[in-house]
Amino acid sequence: MRVAQQDREALRTVYAMTSAKLHGVCLRICIDRGAAEDVLQNVYLKVWQRAGSFDPAKASAIAWLCAIARNAAIDWRRSQRYEDPLPVDLAETLVDETADPSAALAQDGDRAQIFHCMSELEPARATAIRAGFFQGLSYPEIAEAMDKPVGTVKSWIRRGLMQLKECLSREQ
Amino acid sequence: MSSDAMPERSAMAAELALGLLEGAERATALRLLLSDAAFAAEVDGWRARLAPLYDGFADIAAPAGLMERIDGLIDAEEANDKPAPIAMIAPRNAASGWKAATFAASAIAAVLALALLWPSPSIEPRPATNPDMAVAQLTGPIDGLLLTARYDGSTSEMLVRVEGMPVTETEPELWIVPADGQPRRLGRLMRGGVTRIAVPEGHRKFIDPLSNLILTMEPKVLPDPDKPSAPAVAQGRLQRI
Numbered sequence: 001m002r003v004a005q006q007d008r009e010a011l012r013t014v015y016a017m018t019s020a021k022l023h024g025v026c027l028r029i030c031i032d033r034g035a036a037e038d039v040l041q042n043v044y045l046k047v048w049q050r051a052g053s054f055d056p057a058k059a060s061a062i063a064w065l066c067a068i069a070r071n072a073a074i075d076w077r078r079s080q081r082y083e084d085p086l087p088v089d090l091a092e093t094l095v096d097e098t099a100d101p102s103a104a105l106a107q108d109g110d111r112a113q114i115f116h117c118m119s120e121l122e123p124a125r126a127t128a129i130r131a132g133f134f135q136g137l138s139y140p141e142i143a144e145a146m147d148k149p150v151g152t153v154k155s156w157i158r159r160g161l162m163q164l165k166e167c168l169s170r171e172q
Numbered sequence: 173m174s175s176d177a178m179p180e181r182s183a184m185a186a187e188l189a190l191g192l193l194e195g196a197e198r199a200t201a202l203r204l205l206l207s208d209a210a211f212a213a214e215v216d217g218w219r220a221r222l223a224p225l226y227d228g229f230a231d232i233a234a235p236a237g238l239m240e241r242i243d244g245l246i247d248a249e250e251a252n253d254k255p256a257p258i259a260m261i262a263p264r265n266a267a268s269g270w271k272a273a274t275f276a277a278s279a280i281a282a283v284l285a286l287a288l289l290w291p292s293p294s295i296e297p298r299p300a301t302n303p304d305m306a307v308a309q310l311t312g313p314i315d316g317l318l319l320t321a322r323y324d325g326s327t328s329e330m331l332v333r334v335e336g337m338p339v340t341e342t343e344p345e346l347w348i349v350p351a352d353g354q355p356r357r358l359g360r361l362m363r364g365g366v367t368r369i370a371v372p373e374g375h376r377k378f379i380d381p382l383s384n385l386i387l388t389m390e391p392k393v394l395p396d397p398d399k400p401s402a403p404a405v406a407q408g409r410l411q412r413i
Binding site for chain 1 (some may be wrong): 178183186188190191192193194216219220221222223224225226227228229230231232233234235238241242243245246280281282283284285286287288289290309311319366
C-alpha cells in the first residue's frame with residue numbers, strides 16, 4: 001500500500017512539473033480544447049500503465065513525455081481529417097520560435113544550438129519543418145498551407161533537415 | 173545529385189521522427205524501426221536532435237481538475253483489475269503476479285519524477301544499463317516533505333535534495349535499510365537544498381533495489397550512531413536507473 005501511495009505521489013509530481021508544457025503541445029497540435037484535454041489525460045494514463053519505456057540514456061524525462069504527447073496529438077489530428085478537416089494556420093508557424101529564448105535555453109548551449117541552426121535555414125525550409133514539428137502537419141497539409149506541390153515541400157524539408165544535421169554536428 | 177540530398181532511408185528516419193509520414197510509408201518505417209537496428213539508431217538520433225525544439229511550445233496551464241480525473245480513472249482501473257477475493261479462487265501465484273504487474277506499472281512514474289527533479293545538464297549517450305546509478309524518492313506523513321536521492325557508483329556519492337522540511341528542534345538523519353531490516357547510518361542532511369554524502373565503503377553493497385532509504389529526526393547529538401532513536405518520517409525504495 002505504501003508503495004502504491006508513493007507512486008501516486010510520484011505521478012502527481014510528474015503532472016505538476018510537466019502538465020503545462022504537455023498541454024501546450026497538445027493544444028497547439030489538436031487546436032480543439034476538448035481534444036487536447038483528452039489527449040493530455042491519456043498521456044498520463046499511459047505513463048501510469050507504463051506504455052513505452054523511458055530510457056534516461058536516450059532522452060530527458062520532459063523530452064520523452066513531450067514526444068508521447070506530440071505523437072498522441074498527431075494521431076488524434078490525423079484521425080479527424082476526413083470527418084472535419086482542421087484549420088491549418090501557417091501564420092502561427094511563421095511566428096519566429098527563436099524570438100523567445102527562455103532562461104532554460106540561455107543556460108543550455110545544446111538547446112539554443114538547434115534554434116540557431118534553424119535560423120540559418122532558408123525561410124521556406126524552416127517554415128515547413130516548423131509546421132511539421134510544432135503543428136503536427138503532414139506533407140500534403142504543409143503543401144496545401146504553403147500552396148506548393150508536395151514534392152517541393154518534401155525536398156525543402158529533406159534539404160532543411162540535412163542542413164540542420166550538418167549545422168548541429170559542426171557546432172558541437 | 174546535389175550535395176544536400178539525403179539518402180532515402182536516412183530521410184525516412186528523419187521524417188518518422190518529425191511525424192511527417194502517414195499510411196503505408198509510416199507502416200514501412202515502423203516495421204524498419206523494429207527490425208533494423210541501424211535505422212532505429214538513426215531515428216533515435218533525429219529524436220534527440222529535435223528534442224530541444226520542445227522548448228518552443230508554450231506552457232499553457234492544464235485544465236483545472238484534470239489530475240483528479242486521472243486519479244479517478246486509475247482508481248477505477250485498479251478496482252477492476254483486482255481479483256475478487258471471495259468469488260474467485262485464484263491460485264497464489266496468480267495473485268502475486270498481479271501485484272508484480274502493478275508494481276512494474278507504476279514504477280516508471282517514480283523514475284520520471286526523479287529524472288525531472290534531477291535533470292541532467294546534457295544527455296550523454298552511455299551504456300543502456302548502468303549498474304551504479306540508483307535513485308529514490310522519500311515521502312511520508314509530513315505534508316510537502318519530499319526527499320530525492322541519487323547515488324552515483326562511480327564516485328560512491330549520494331546526493332540528497334530536501335524540500336519542504338518543517339522547522340524542528342531535531343535534525344534530519346538519513347539511513348539505508350537493506351533486506352535484513354537493520355538501518356545503517358548514511359549521514360546528517362541539511363534542512364534544504366542538496367546534501368552530498370560520501371557513502372561509507374561498508375554500506376555500498378546495500379545500494380540495491382531491495383533497500384529502502386529512511387529519514388528520522390534525531391537530537392543534535394545522536395544517541396546511538398548505529399541505530400535511529402526515532403521513527404522514520406519519510407521513506408522510499410531505491411531504484412536502479
